[in-house]
Every structure is written in C-alpha cells, then in structure tokens.
Amino acid sequence: MHIVPSRVCRVAGFAMALSAGGAAWAQQGQDPFSGSTAAGGARLVIPGPVVPATVPGVGPIQMETQTVWKPVCSNRVGMTALDLQAMALSHGADFGDMTKVIVVDADGGGNPRAGLDIVYVLGASVPAAAVPAFAAAEAYLESQFTADTMTVTVTVSFASLQSGVIGGTSSSYGYLTWADMRSTLQAGADASDGIMASLPAGTTIPVRYRTNRTTNEDRVFTTFANFKANGGTVAGNDASMQYSTNFPFDYDPSNGVTANTISLQDVVIHETGHALGCTSGLDFRASDIEVLDVFRFQRTDGNADYNPDTAAEFQIRPRMGVFNYNDDHNLDVIGPAEYRLSDGSPYQASHFREQVPAIGIMDPAFSYGETFYPNFLRTSDITLFDAIGYDK
Numbered sequence: 469m470h471i472v473p474s475r476v477c478r479v480a481g482f483a484m485a486l487s488a489g490g491a492a493w494a495q496q497g498q499d500p501f502s503g504s505t506a507a508g509g510a511r512l513v514i515p516g517p518v519v520p521a522t523v524p525g526v527g528p529i530q531m532e533t534q535t536v537w538k539p540v541c542s543n544r545v546g547m548t549a550l551d552l553q554a555m556a557l558s559h560g561a562d563f564g565d566m567t568k569v570i571v572v573d574a575d576g577g578g579n580p581r582a583g584l585d586i587v588y589v590l591g592a593s594v595p596a597a598a599v600p601a602f603a604a605a606e607a608y609l610e611s612q613f614t615a616d617t618m619t620v621t622v623t624v625s626f627a628s629l630q631s632g633v634i635g636g637t638s639s640s641y642g643y644l645t646w647a648d649m650r651s652t653l654q655a656g657a658d659a660s661d662g663i664m665a666s667l668p669a670g671t672t673i674p675v676r677y678r679t680n681r682t683t684n685e686d687r688v689f690t691t692f693a694n695f696k697a698n699g700g701t702v703a704g705n706d707a708s709m710q711y712s713t714n715f716p717f718d719y720d721p722s723n724g725v726t727a728n729t730i731s732l733q734d735v736v737i738h739e740t741g742h743a744l745g746c747t748s749g750l751d752f753r754a755s756d757i758e759v760l761d762v763f764r765f766q767r768t769d770g771n772a773d774y775n776p777d778t779a780a781e782f783q784i785r786p787r788m789g790v791f792n793y794n795d796d797h798n799l800d801v802i803g804p805a806e807y808r809l810s811d812g813s814p815y816q817a818s819h820f821r822e823q824v825p826a827i828g829i830m831d832p833a834f835s836y837g838e839t840f841y842p843n844f845l846r847t848s849d850i851t852l853f854d855a856i857g858y859d860k
C-alpha cells in the first residue's frame with residue numbers, strides 16, 4: 469500500500485466542479501422515506517455538462533451527464549433532498565485546500581495500471597484513523613477485477629451529520645441509446661459473458677414499467693465507472709462519498725466488528741459497488757432504466773412467461789421495470805443461478821433483496837456488528853458485476 473499525499477494534479481478542479489451543486493434542483497424519489505431503518509427515496513440530481521465520450525464499437529458521442537446523490541442505504545433515519553444538497557456543498561468545500569487532501573492509490577499514481585484502479589481522494593475532513601479503511605477497500609476491490617484497465621476516482625469527505633445517518637454518496641451518470649449500450653456491453657464481454665450475444669436486437673429494449681404494458685425503451689443510464697468497465701471513455705470524477713463524524717464506525721473488521729458500530733470498510737466497498745454500477749433506474753427515474761436493469765426480470769413467470777429460461781427468451785422477454793412489484797424481481801443472466809433483487813420498496817432497488825443471511829455485500833441493510841470480511845464480494849456480487857462489465 470502506498471498513500472500519496474496531495475497529488476494536486478489529479479484532483480485539481482474537483483472543488484470547482486463539486487461546488488456547482490449550489491445550482492442544483494432537487495428531486496424526491498418514488499418512495500419518500502417514512503420508516504425507521506431504510507434509507508428512503510430522497511435524491512439530489514445535479515445536471516452536468518454534455519461531455520465527449522467514446523462508445524466501444526461505435527465511436528465518439530456527446531454524452532449528457534448528471535450527478536446523483538443518494539443517502540447511504542443503511543442509514544438509520546431518512547434524509548431529505550435538502551440534506552443531500554447541504555451534503556454536496558460541504559463535500560465540495562472539503563477540497564478547497566489541496567495541501568490537506570490525501571490520495572489513496574496503491575500503485576502510487578502509475579496509471580494506467582493493469583486492471584481496475586480505484587483512487588480514493590480523501591478531503592481535509594477525513595479522520596486519520598479512517599484512512600487505512602479506504603486503503604484496504606481499494607486493495608480488496610482492485611484484487612477482484614483484474615481484466616478491466618480503468619480508473620475509478622472517488623472523492624471522500626466527513627461531516628457532522630444528523631444522528632442515525634451514516635452518510636450519502638453520489639455517482640456521475642450519462643446515458644446511451646440502447647444500440648450504443650448493447651455495443652458497449654458486448655465490447656466489455658469476456659468468456660463468461662456469452663449471454664451478451666443475446667441482448668435485445670434493434671434500437672430498443674423491452675421494459676415493463678407498468679404491470680401489463682411493455683415499453684420499447686430506447687436509452688439506458690450508466691455510471692461513468694460502468695461505462696469505462698466495458699471499454700467506454702469519459703472524463704471526470706466518478707463518485708463522491710460523505711460519511712458522518714458522529715456515526716460509530718469500526719475502521720478495522722479484521723479483528724471483528726465491535727457491537728453497536730458499523731464496519732466502515734464494508735460500507736465503503738458496498739457504496740463503491742453502487743458507483744461501479746450496482747444501481748437501478750427504478751429507484752427514482754421516471755420510466756428509465758440503468759445497466760443493472762438490463763438483467764432484471766420478473767422472478768416468477770406470471771401470466772406471460774416473464775422469467776426467461778433460455779438465451780432466446782432472454783433476448784425478447786421484457787425487463788422488469790415496475791417499482792415495488794410484489795417482491796418479485798430477479799437478476800437473471802441465464803446462468804447457473806438467479807439472485808433476488810430488491811423491488812425498490814422498502815429498500816432501494818439498487819440491491820439484492822433484503823434477507824438473512826444476506827445474498828451478498830450488495831444487500832440493502834447492514835447491521836451493527838456485521839462484516840463480510842475477508843471475502844466481501846460473494847458469488848452473487850461477482851455475478852452481478854460480471855454481468856454489467858467487470859471481469860477478472
């Protein structure tokens with residue numbers, strides 16, 4: 469591990485870009501928070517610039533972008549969109565003095581390195597005791613995906629947040645036409661991704677946003693990181709995270725996690741998983757899907773054989789886009805196993821279904837004292853990330 473203090477060249481410009489959030493407009497999700505354990509549906513969507521990008525197998529495009537802030541899924545109390553706006557502003561301010569920024573990057577800046585390269589850019593507010601947790605998360609994630617040469621940059625701050633809030637995170641998104649997304653996913657496929665040959669043909673992908681109606685969807689949202697995992701190119705910060713200085717974290721799960729604390733390393737790996745692309749359009753978009761949703765089907769066959777059993781069915785069956793539909797969503801890549809996904813309520817759809825024991829680290833609700841250490845990503849998680857483009 470090598471921790472590089474203040475490599476200003478890499479991070480210059482973040483503060484300016486992040487403070488642009490002051491002009492943001494706020495959007496409430498479909499599931500306004502009302503409970504006591506779920507993170508709820510508050511969202512902050514900050515429109516971004518149109519930027520040049522390159523679609524594998526297609527060529528250069530101009531990509532519309534946006535930054536989306538969400539509460540950390542395991543927060544104990546809800547957050548409002550205004551809370552998220554305050555978070556985005558204080559996060560940007562944390563990078564005003566670049567001499568206090570720490571860059572956690574095991575390869576010491578020798579980019580591009582072979583394989584996934586995670587770079588955590590820690591703002592002035594990050595407690596010194598927390599730094600090793602980010603270094604450990606970085607080393608673990610990089611060890612899991614070694615076939616995709618790409619860099620994912622995540623800025624991190626800490627702030628005094630309300631009781632029960634772990635934090636919030638944002639990811640940068642763009643969208644592609646369905647034809648461009650298919651080309652992207654196929655370009656990113658490895659030997660285990662034969663199913664990509666059976667993505668829907670043509671210019672649209674069928675999605676059921678309503679129970680009994682199929683929409684021919686012509687675009688798909690993707691995080692910057694997910695796009696790059698499949699060989700796309702786009703410049704900019706990939707994700708941001710802010711955690712609470714008031715929340716009881718255990719920074720080191722290797723010796724167990726203290727009761728009444730949450731393992732920060734687990735949370736960081738989970739939240740980075742969202743930035744990598746474990747994220748769903750069902751949570752807050754109005755009839756739009758994200759990459760993960762390309763592999764989301766009704767778990768049961770229902771009245772129209774909705775669950776695909778073969779590659780041929782995978783190509784034509786409508787994707788499940790119905791928010792809060794009967795706890796009946798599956799991740800399905802026509803592989804040896806399907807995995808249940810959250811249907812969006814009461815937990816964000818950007819997860820596996822909440823159950824005990826957890827399906828994987830992309831479970832929606834961490835418990836006090838829980839850890840996935842040392843094997844944070846399970847077969848379920850690897851299957852999900854492999855499907856959306858991460859290879860080993």
Ligand SMILES: [Zn+2]
Nearest residue numbers: 541738819832
């Ligand atoms: Zn989550």
